Amino acid sequence: MINQFKNIPTTCISDVMDGLNNMDPSIKPLKEEYNFVGKALTVKIPVGDNLAVLKAIREATPGDVIVIDAKGDQYRAIAGDFVVGMAKTMGVSAIVVDGVIRDISGTKKLNFPVFCKGTTVASSGKHGIGEINVPISCGGASVNPGDIIVGDADGVVVIPQSDAQTILEKSLHKLKKDELREEQVSGNIDAIKTYIDQMLLK
Template structure:
């Protein structure tokens, strides 16, 4: 993990969202299987036909350790494109996490692996294996454009995409916003009087 990715790992997705003016977050249905999961790294993109996981297997094989596999599964939730065995392969290959705009299965088995998985849904039915899919191409995942190498950050609140070319700028903006939020917290928290002071200031009360 590079120093840039490590610095993003230390920031909440909410702060990064503020720096991006509320854009570039994936659909709110895409959430981690455990709220404790936190990831930040480079996107290795995969596009698959709905319900087919051959492209995911290829992505797991070709991605570098530390990459985050980002899968455009077309939002299809009737067939799972990964279960505990497939997720274990990703873990063994050194990936940092997987984000799937689609469904998984074997939820308890995946949770037992303690490997970060973010997805839209779960189902029982297994995937098909008929088409190779596409790797390292621009995709749409959860309604957001993702290009290979973009910074992906995920936590309990969801997943956000930081375009690679703007990563340093967005990082600095997010850090500054977090500092201001901390200063506000210190200034106005701790008592009813301070809370009222803030409410009056923000609402323009006289």
């Protein structure tokens, strides 16, 4: 099922969920071409302590997406290029954080999907506070361990594990409808006018 979400844009998935499970639009990919899909390995940390992030990397199964509730803090980084490099080596699909990272140049060179609020110069401490595989909030969206997370240039959506099959079917159906509309309408002046007239009559 996860593989089937790979070719569906986040915009399409968001539409079939009525926009209810989107992360805040401030959480963006470091590079526009980044995209990913995978199961959530959740991390809850206090501001300024990233030891639980290291624990998550140690416990991750290849393909997992590490989703971090860093309380939106933009002063202290949850990771730099060294930590992100370890996640990549362990087979993690992506890191998504309601917070920031550092070592921007080195991290970009890794070509590993990192979605965050931005960058900083300050590091985090390692006092050992935090939890993994617990329900969290990330970017205003509820995330439970095992939920399917999809990210691309437009942002990040959370697909509740219990509804994944239904959302997949609806997303595939909508994608086909969108592609058909594009084929029939785009580049055709008369078809564009007809389409707009139909929208105005609704």
